Amino acid sequence: MNRFQQALDTSERDRALSELATERKLRRKAEQELCEHRAKYQLLQAELVLLRNEYQNARCRLASTSVLDRGAATVTANGTYVFYLCALTNAF
Structure with missing residues (x-):
């Protein structure tokens, strides 16, 4: 090998x-961005759960108020009144 080849x-x-x-x-930059996006995604998921719960609670309040205001109820066979109220759940 001569000097030129070594160079x-x-x-x-x-x-x-x-x-x-x-x-x-x-790669480090991409990993950092991925970490940031994952954190933002988790925050958005948590916010979505809170908003869904808030929406469900508002619907339930509205439904129960509407039913009670109208006096709408079902009378069962034994003569008792059954009002249809919304159950508060987190089933999403």
Whole structure:
């Protein structure tokens, strides 16, 4: 091997190391962005659960108020009144 070939080999190695460093930097950045997006997603999921519960509670209040205001009830066979009220659940 002569001096010229050794210089080419070193240049090739330096280029490969530079590419490796760039790839590592890009990977770290992508991993950080992924972590941030996962955290935002979890926050949005929690907010969605809260909003669904709030919506369900509002629907139940509205339904129970409407039924009671109208005086709507069902009379059973033994003569008791049954009002239809909304059950508060988190079934989503």
